[in-house]
Amino acid sequence: MSHRLPAALAAAFLLAGCTAQSVKAPPSTVRPPAASAPAPAGTLPDDNLNAVAWSQTALEHDLIYLQTYRDAEARLLAAVADPNWDALPKDDRVAPAKGLKPAIVLDIDETVLDNTPYQARLIKSGGEFNEADWAAWCKEQRARALPGVVEFTQFAARHGIAVIYISNRAKDLDEVTLANLRQEGLPVAGPEAFLGLGTFVEDCEQIGSEKGCRRQLVSRKYRVLMQFGDQIGDFVTVLANNAEGRQKAMAPYTGWIGSRWFVLPNPTYGAWEPALFNNDWTAPREERRRQKIQSLRFD
Incomplete structure (x- = not known):
């Protein structure tokens, strides 16, 4: 379901990379020119331009997603077979995992669905993110599946593994979000598969937009095999959003990267x-x- 990279083309590029020497690009494609035209007076360059252009057009972007989801698929059945395997942080595991149904947990935006057209619109208009325009984009149901994710989640579903989406899309966007996921071919068991911002979790105090309470809700029913996201907060609660706080939140779990936790790129x-x-x-x-x-x- 990649909107940029058909499977055959991806295979061709990967094979070429293994069998031939890489060809250096002309200097102009690997570094900026010595001087560039100044922006019009009073106008700042848009910091998001290169990030969105890379996300939409760079083949490397698509290959990273394919690589991530293919690697996760290769490891998934071994995780199912290990009864002690759990991908939730210790603070989010509020019920014993033994005997629970297996699940994978995925963020949605820039992990499963590509929202760069919304970002491109902001660049073109000169605007910044706002909730009204974001909700309108979500309601268009035009976000496309990112490379590799449909095949991976379908593989999980075929093997009896629940696919749970924890997203900071508002709960009132659940119907349009589920419809968008389904039309892209992603498995959706029902409304309970989408835990959006505003999901009530009994006996858990919500901290801003952190996902800890929703991970705890999942922990009551599932043994989580893997988590996927483009933000540290998709995996663990970050109490202080600064360099030190982000490092501290992730430090106990760096050994899980690439086996239980899979981090995807989002420069936008x-x-x-x-x-x-x-x-x-x-x-x-x-x-x-x-x-x-x-x-x-x-x-």
């Missing part, structure tokens, strides 16, 4: 960005951009 948005400007979205765009530049390494 995510918690990593506001961590660079103290999570202050009220700051003017110019100030946010200045702080992002200040965060760069120059040696």
